[in-house]
Amino acid sequence: MTEPSILLEIADRVATVTLHRPERLNAFDEAMHAQLAQALDRIELDRAIRAVLLTGAGRAFCAGQDLGERQIADPTLDLGATLDRLYNPLIRRLQRLERPVLCAVNGVAAGAGANLALACDIVLAARSASFIQAFCKLGLVPDSGGTFILPRLVGPARAMGLAMIGEPLPAEQAEAWGLIWRCVDDDRLMEEAHALAAHLATQPTRGLGLTKRALHASAGNGLDEQLDLERDLQREAGRTEDYQEGVAAFLGKRQPAFKGR
Ligand code: T3D
Numbered sequence: 001m002t003e004p005s006i007l008l009e010i011a012d013r014v015a016t017v018t019l020h021r022p023e024r025l026n027a028f029d030e031a032m033h034a035q036l037a038q039a040l041d042r043i044e045l046d047r048a049i050r051a052v053l054l055t056g057a058g059r060a061f062c063a064g065q066d067l068g069e070r071q072i073a074d075p076t077l078d079l080g081a082t083l084d085r086l087y088n089p090l091i092r093r094l095q096r097l098e099r100p101v102l103c104a105v106n107g108v109a110a111g112a113g114a115n116l117a118l119a120c121d122i123v124l125a126a127r128s129a130s131f132i133q134a135f136c137k138l139g140l141v142p143d144s145g146g147t148f149i150l151p152r153l154v155g156p157a158r159a160m161g162l163a164m165i166g167e168p169l170p171a172e173q174a175e176a177w178g179l180i181w182r183c184v185d186d187d188r189l190m191e192e193a194h195a196l197a198a199h200l201a202t203q204p205t206r207g208l209g210l211t212k213r214a215l216h217a218s219a220g221n222g223l224d225e226q227l228d229l230e231r232d233l234q235r236e237a238g239r240t241e242d243y244q245e246g247v248a249a250f251l252g253k254r255q256p257a258f259k260g261r
Contacts, residue, residue: 006035007057008042009094013050013201013260014194015043022058027066028112033086040093050260051201053119053193056113057103064111064134083143087112091119091145095216098209100191100200104193105171105180110134115144121212123180124196126189128172130168131179152219153179204242206258 007018017039019026026032043049056062070077094101094116103120110132116129117123125131133150135142142150150159154177162169171183182190200208210233215235218226237243242258249256 004035005029005032008039009062010046010049012198013048014053014197015039015046015049015051016053016055016194016197017043019056019062020056021066022056022060024066024068025060025063025108025110026056026058026113027063027068028086029069030086032066036090037093040090040097043099044093044097049199049201050099050203050205052099052101053104053197054101054117055190055193058107060107060113061103061105061109061117061129062113063108063136064113067138079140087144090116095121095127095145095212099205100203102193102197102200102209104189105129105131106189108132108168112144114147115146118149118179118252119145122196122200124176124189124193125171125180125183126186127171127183128186129171129183131171131174132168133162133166135166136164143166143185148219149261150179153177166216186203199225204237204240204246204258206240207237207242210237 002122003020005019005021007020009016009018017036019032021027021032043052051185101120103117103123105123105125107129108171109117109129109257114131114133133142133146135146141147146163147206150162154162158177169177169179171180174180185212214226214229214233217229221229240254241261245256245258
């Protein structure tokens with residue numbers, strides 16, 4: 001029996017998704033894409049899941065596209081089509097998923113693997129990890145949202161340097177540049193990631209989902225549109241049970257017990 005290339009574990013309201021092709025540094029082949037899509041189907045349908053944690057098996061997070069699948073010169077090969085079919089839907093799904101998505105970058109994240117990590121809501125990285133916009137080494141363009149997210153997170157000058165030079169950006173520098181939330185010692189990464197995911201899974205899930213929607217929309221909106229969007233989303237948030245619970249808990253001087261509704 002072939003080993004699964006995606007592991008999905010659901011416990012205590014947290015779905016942990018592990019990229020699992022360690023011998024290929026968790027590079028994406030067709031099967032891994034398909035299995036990750038299935039895992040996301042499952043997560044989207046299960047409202048009891050209130051946080052997602054994405055990580056990689058072995059010494060790497062993900063080395064992007066499996067280049068073994070691209071080795072034969074094929075004149076019909078259309079990389080635009082593979083982005084349309086595989087990578088773009090994945091990035092869109094993660095960004096639209098109305099649950100917090102935490103990424104624990106346990107080692108090198110290269111090519112689409114780096115941008116997959118950066119498409120998550122909160123990125124923790126092991127101190128020994130690095131981020132590589134490896135595309136330029138192959139004559140390709142950063143994909144999986146890289147050209148969108150990099151300049152917004154680190155500014156155009158650093159985005160251009162990362163994309164054109166393709167040097168590994170160590171996790172500490174990624175944190176200092178504002179590319180990721182936090183860099184932690186290697187032996188603490190998974191403990192901290194699980195603790196944060198467990199915390200997020202007890203928070204007001206609807207409110208966090210609406211917050212995510214507002215922050216993503218801000219990239220394309222002017223202030224007026226954004227104020228209108230905040231009004232609309234706040235109206236929705238104000239109708240949740242969790243808002244009522246938050247106010248009651250504050251006034252009652254107790255910890256809230258959010259239900260994610
Ligand atoms: O094609 C499309 O559909 C378009 C979409 C493209 C999206 C992309 O992601 S393009 C970018 C693809 N990724 C890369 O270019 C990264 C390639 N990998 C590397 O540059 C290096 O492996 C790393 C910097 C990530 C790590 O280096 P190192 O020295 O720690 O490890 P290594 O020795 O290079 O790799 C270990 C093994 O993993 C090795 O196999 P071996 O020799 O032990 O049998 C290596 O070939 C394999 N591996 C690493 N990355 C890939 C890979 N095998 C297939 N595809 C990979 N991407």
